[in-house]
Amino acid sequence: MRLSGRVAIVTGAASGIGRASTQCFAREGAQVFAVDLPDRGLAGAHAGQERIATLEASVADADAAEAIIGGATKRFGKLDILMNNAGVASNALAEAMSLADWDRTFAVNLRAPFILCQRAIPHLKASGVGRIINVASVMAEGTGFGLSAYCASKAGVAGLTRTLALELGKFGITANYLLPGAIRTGMTSPLWEARPDIADIWANKSALRRLGEPDDLAKAALFLASDDGAFVTGHGLTVDGGLMLRV
Numbered sequence: 001m002r003l004s005g006r007v008a009i010v011t012g013a014a015s016g017i018g019r020a021s022t023q024c025f026a027r028e029g030a031q032v033f034a035v036d037l038p039d040r041g042l043a044g045a046h047a048g049q050e051r052i053a054t055l056e057a058s059v060a061d062a063d064a065a066e067a068i069i070g071g072a073t074k075r076f077g078k079l080d081i082l083m084n085n086a087g088v089a090s091n092a093l094a095e096a097m098s099l100a101d102w103d104r105t106f107a108v109n110l111r112a113p114f115i116l117c118q119r120a121i122p123h124l125k126a127s128g129v130g131r132i133i134n135v136a137s138v139m140a141e142g143t144g145f146g147l148s149a150y151c152a153s154k155a156g157v158a159g160l161t162r163t164l165a166l167e168l169g170k171f172g173i174t175a176n177y178l179l180p181g182a183i184r185t186g187m188t189s190p191l192w193e194a195r196p197d198i199a200d201i202w203a204n205k206s207a208l209r210r211l212g213e214p215d216d217l218a219k220a221a222l223f224l225a226s227d228d229g230a231f232v233t234g235h236g237l238t239v240d241g242g243l244m245l246r247v
Contacts, residue, residue, distance in 0.1 A: 002028045002222065002227065003222075004029030007077070008032045008079075008082070012059075018034070018083075018086070020218035021214075023049065029051075032051060035054070060107040065119045069119040069120055081131040081133070084133070089150045097148060117160075120132070129172065130171065131174055134161045135157075136155075138179045138181050161176065176233060176237060179240065180212065183217060208241035
């Protein structure tokens with residue numbers, strides 16, 4: 001019960017890393033405000049979980065931050081942990097990428113986490129054990145063909161988080177970011193299920209010779225959210241099974 005008495009927000013909570021982290025936090029005693037898009041099965045993903053409340057919303061909407069932060073604090077009375085996990089990916093060579101795809105990627109991956117952090121800061125200051133956990137990607141430090149928007153947005157998440165750590169440390173708030181590698185999530189599973197050979201390639205690139213599972217990231221997020229990670233801030237925690245050792 002490492003999060004007993006604490007309140008957390010997790011975005012992108014209907015599947016993958018977000019769902020695993022939401023349920024992990026709840027098992028460890030937190031009350032969790034879980035957010036995801038409509039029609040993603042959010043309520044069903046957490047059915048029967050007394051410590052979990054849900055909100056269907058797009059983090060990119062203009063009024064989403066107020067609805068999310070306000071909804072969590074109204075429901076549970078405070079806020080201790082903010083986990084920005086919602087994300088999107090687009091794939092197009094820079095020469096061919098539309099501005100609409102570029103803007104959407106940044107709206108979800110970087111602008112939304114910034115606004116949510118901004119709105120959450122007063123509540124995290126009051127917490128005494130405030131935690132910000134932003135989900136970036138190993139592509140924040142690497143790259144790949146067709147990933148200009150994705151890589152740039154995730155590098156922005158890393159830079160934003162380090163700056164928040166510097167600015168908020170005097171209030172006892174930590175800010176860290178996760179760098180997932182090849183993880184079996186709602187975004188990646190359809191491709192890997194259709195092309196098991198591609199899944200095998202990514203598994204074999206890892207030093208541990210397997211794909212990551214959402215629970216691998218949830219356990220890392222739990223460390224950062226709990227008192228165990230109280231002296232860790234401004235850090236990018238790579239959870240990739242040794243994938244980037246081969247790059």
